[in-house]
Amino acid sequence: MANPICILSLFIFSCLALFIFSCLALFTPTACSSNETDLISLLSFKNTVHDLEGTLNSWNETVHFCSWTGVRCGRKHRDRVVAISLSSGGLVGPLSPHIGNMSFLRSIILRNNSFYGEIPQEISRLRRLGLIEFSNNSFSGAIPRNLSQCPNLVYLNLIDNLLSGPIPVEIGSLYKLQALGLGDNDLSGPIPPSLGNLTSLFLLSLRFCRLIGEIPESLTQLHSLTYLILSLNNLTGTIPSGLFNISTLNTIEVSYNQLQGSIPYTIGITLPNLKFFQVGFNKLSGAIPTSLSNASSLEQLQLTDNVFTGPIPWLGRLSHLRGLYIAYNPIKDDINFISSLTNCTNLQKLNIYENPLLGGSLPWSIANLSIHLVDLVTSRTQVYGKIPSGIGNLLGLTRLELFDNNLEGPIPFDIGKLSSLQELNLGANRFWNMLPSSLGNMTLLNYLYLQENNFSGNLPQSLSNCTNLLDLDLSRNNFSGLIPPEVVGLSSISISLNLSFNAFTGTIPIEIGSLTNVENLDLSNNRLSALIPSSLSNCLSLQRLSLEGNLLQGEIPSDLSDLRGLVELDLSRNNLSGPIPSFLAELRLQKLNLSYNRFQGEVPRTGLFRNMTAISLDGNKELCGGIPELNLPPCSLITSSKKNSSSLRKVWIPVVVSGGILEDGQTPIAVKVLNLVIKGAFKSFIAECNALRDIRHRNLLKLLSVCESIDFQGNDFKSLIYEFKANGSLDKWLYDDAEQDGFRHLSVIQRLDIAIDVAHALEYLHFGTDSTIVHGDLKPSNILLDHNMIAYVGDFGLAKIVSSMAPAQESSSSIGIRGTVGYVAPEYGTSNLVSTQGDVYSYGILLLEIFTNRRPTDDSFKEYVSLHSFVCTALSDDVMKIIDPLIQEEHDKNFNKIKDCMVSVLSIGVACSKDLPRDRMSMTNVVHELHKIKNRYLAADRC
Structure with a gap:
């Protein structure tokens, strides 16, 4: 839904433009010169544009130009053009500089077209010009500084173009200006204090302009100001207190900036006309003023994503x-x-x-x-x-x-x-x-x-x-009985149907084939039995199919070869049998899990089956062949191995499971077996158990159980049993060979979500329990992704539990954290100090790695010494040169919002990975800032 302030701004500008246009068009000039100049200028205007909708068909010399569509001449001097109005005319092309020769022109309205190129400097010749309405076009280049030579300008609207550069300080000399709209452009620099000279201004809209710096104190001089719209910029500092004394203000919209400070407690008294107060997505703090309950006209109150501590005032009087x-x-x-x-x-x-x-x-x-x-x-x-x-x-x-x-x-x-x-x-x-x-x-x-x-x-x-x-999720409940055919037959479902982790029994209804538009289908971890219905082949839009953890039998239906859009298929932990169908190699699959079934025969060697990391075939004892990396027996030896099967001896390793957690076929698991020959392995085992014993968080890998036993050679055997995460490690998604089409398809928003998930996990470890936990080895290979691409931090083998402490303090330990080269904080190399700030350093490097797709040990930035320095240099130059090429592809389509996002995210990574611990951010601030960046990124598409 569109932002109401965006709609309000456009509505106000439109109404004001119509009013001024009517007034100016009726004004009679006091002097006159040849009308030949106006005719030539209009014809030049027509010749430089493509008229896609025939708007200018009447512009020919068989009719007097004062009768042409969108042209208005004066009443007294009827042969001089005073107004041009061509809104939504389907006009494409540059604006002719001859427009500057129409000396009687008082109003020009070209909004909602496709004009491009620079706004002609010649427009400054139009001394009588009072209204310029060029919004929603593609004008580029700088805002002409010489617009200040149009002393009668009352209305200037350049919203939603491709204009760049700073706001000219000269605009501050347009003393008659009442409405100024420059929003939704690629501007830069601060808001010029000279705008405070526009004492007639009642509407100022500078939203989404990439402006920086503070809101000028001089704006408090705008005593007629009614609408102030400065959202979606990078403004810092505080909101000038004097603005809250401008009693005419109806709208204050400063959302999506970096503003700090508090809201005056008298706001509801000093701004009696306030209707729209939107300050969300900043760093404002303190109490929410109770006087807001006195702002009886208030319609919108937006305080989202700040640091307000409450309480929430009683607002019952705001009818x-x-x-x-x-x-x-x-x-x-x-x-x-x-x-x-x-x-x-x-x-x-x-x-x-x-x-x-x-x-x-x-x-x-x-x-x-x-x-x-x-x-x-x-x-x-x-x-x-x-x-x-x-x-x-x-x-x-x-x-x-x-x-x-x-x-x-x-x-x-x-x-x-x-x-x-x-x-x-x-x-x-x-x-x-x-x-x-x-x-x-x-x-x-x-x-x-x-x-x-x-x-x-x-x-x-x-x-x-x-x-x-469109989307139905009933997963992770205790539903039982048969799956109603009427429910799975809802043909409207096109996003996802998720019935996983329940206790449904019986067969998969053949009505499942009615889901012809569904993209994700998850019936996993139930008690479904019998055959996979061939009617699934009707689900032609299916991208992800999860049927693992059931009691399904028989072969994979050949009809599933029709699912040409299938990307992920998981049939693991069933009783499926027969050969692996060759058509699976012909699909666009990126992930295939057939493990722990009873498949037989030769494994294909083409397509997906050439990529060992994309397939899982464990637990199918009668498979043979395939690529050498699978280490399966040659198919010619299968017969002889069956004859000798009586001599094989099975060794059962008991698994101690607390609470009866792992019910057969219900929970997919991953087992981490420790190599106890390696020095420190036992300490790692103890550290991981201690760290995970009493902590629970949605972004921490859950330890289900531990296993301590003896292997078949009589040696100690220790393992940790975790929840299985279907999408593997972040490392694989970042670095696996793109040509294999298996990984590296992370969008900007997916990367942001992963970064936020990891930040939440670290914040919990540092501040969420009675003790402070330092992870000690944060890196992509220790971050796992589930089937919904939710990130989980794992591998606590180097974790340290230290006593409760303030966020900025450190605690010493007799054993330093080793960690991994490239991610280890500099101070760990010179002392045995263990601190949360060491984790923050590792997180900063990880964040830079996620968006640049460069390991911290990469050779490509040797001259910069480190990934941190490499990114620092790019931030002051051109950050888009160093980002992952896959993000670059998105950047080509969404230039403004992605570049802004990259600068903001990488700045956090740099701030976290500074050399001195005291200079680094805390994870609480990281979480807050990343949420703000994500919300800003998503909001860029809404208006």
Whole structure:
């Protein structure tokens, strides 16, 4: 949905342009000169553009030019052009410099076309010009400095072009200017203080211009200012306090910057006309002013992603409030503040996502919120209790997100009254009982997420009424019984169907073939039996198919050869048999797991089967052949080996499993066997056990069990049993041979998510428990990715547990952390100090590596000494020269937002990998900044 401030800005500019255009076009000039100049100028204008829609068909000499489309002449001197208005005309090309010869021109409107090239300097000759409206074109180059020679300019709108360079200080001399819009351009430098001279200005829009520096104090002189829009820049410092004394201000929009400081506690009193206050995605801190409850006209309050500590004021007097956004803040408060919002009868959107210190029981008053409410997001908090049964009163809801809380109990039956709901997300809570059949009343649902709860029983067949579902996730619950054919037959599902990690039995319904548009299908880790249905071949859009951990039998159906778009296929841990079909080598598969079945015969040698890292065939004892790296017996020896099978001796190694965790066929595992011959291996084993014994975090690899026994030669045997992560290590995704088409397809947003996941894990290790844990060996090979590309930090063999400490302190240890060359902090080479800042250094190097695709030991930057120095130099030169070529391909399509993202991310990597520990960031700040970068990156596509 478009940002309301973007829409508001464009609407205001449009209305103002029409008003000024009408006034200027009716003005009668006091002097006159030859009209031949105007005719020649108009014809030159036409000749330099391509008219794709025939807008200029009337521009010919058979009709007087004053009658041409979009041309208006003066009333008194009817042969002189005073206004040109050609909005949305399908015009492509440069703007003719002859425009500067039309000396009576007072208004020119060309918005919503495709004009390109520089804005002609000759436009400065138009001394009578009062209105320039060039928004939504492709003008490039610098903003003409000599526009200051147009002293009567009242309205200047250059929004949404490709203009570059600084904002000319000369604009500050246009004293009559009332509206200035330069947003959505590739500008640079600071906001010139000279803009404070524009005392007639009531609208200033500089959003998304790459501006830097502080907001000039001189802007506080703009006593007529009504709309101030400075979002999506790199502005720093504080918001000048004087701005909060401009009583005419209706809109303050400074989101997505680096602003600090607090909001004056008197804001609701000094800004009585305030309607839109958007300061999200900055570094603002302190309390949320209670005086905001006095701003009776307030419609939008956006405080997302700052460091506000709360409490949240009671805002019940804001009868016009339509949107309240307080996500991503460390607000410590009780969620009962929602009760005050029941008086906000126009409230449409309420978002308090990711407030980890917000607690309390979900109030029953939530059912009395505005009937106009369409978005209710209360996720990732400490809120507990049950969903009020009166939730069904919110009939206008289209989005309800309550995921990752501590909510429990059954879902109330009344939820089925929300017939307008399009997205329902209750995942990662403690809900139990069966699903209410009333869910089937939500026939407009597009997204239904109920994963990671304790739901049980059969799926209600009424779900088949949700014929608009695009994405359905019921994974990691206790559902049982047969999979209803009506549910898997919902042909609308096109994104994903995930029923994994439940207890479904019986066969896979043949109706699964109705999912002709689904991209991801996951039925893994259930108790499904019988054959794989050949009807799956109808799912022609399928990219990922996961059926592992079931009781499936028979051969792989030959009809699956029709799935030409399949990228990942996992059939492991079943009872499948027969030969491996040759057609699998012909598909575009990047990942194939057939392990622990009963496949027989020769392994293909072509296609995917040439890449050992892309296939897994373990546990199929009767396979032969294949590439040499698989170490399978030649197919000619299979017969003789079967004859001698009676002489083989099986050795069973007992595995101690606490709590009965590993049920047969339910949990995929990875086993790390320690080579006890290597010096320090036993200490590594102990360190890893101690470090992982009492910690739990969603981005830490979970230790399921340990195994201590004797191998077949009588030697000690020790191993660690972990959750299996289907997508392997980050190292493989970064560095495997791209020609094998197996890895290295990480997008910018995937890399950002991985970096954020790892940062969250380190923040937890450093600050999330009673003791401080130093990982000691952070690198790509120790970061594993699951099937959803969520990152997990593993390998705690060098971890150290130190006593509780302040974030900036260090603790000594008798044994220094060795780590891996290139990732080890410099201070570890000169002392035995163990600190969280050592981990921060490793993380910084890792972050630089993820986005440059260069190992810290790479030879390509020898002259720069290190990866850190290599990136430092590029940041001051051209950062896009050093990024991963795959990101460069995305950059070619999304130039502005990707370059901005790369500069911001790599700057964090450099700040984390500084030589001196005291100069490095803390992981808490890293997490905060990366979330801000991600949100800025995603927001760039919204307006």
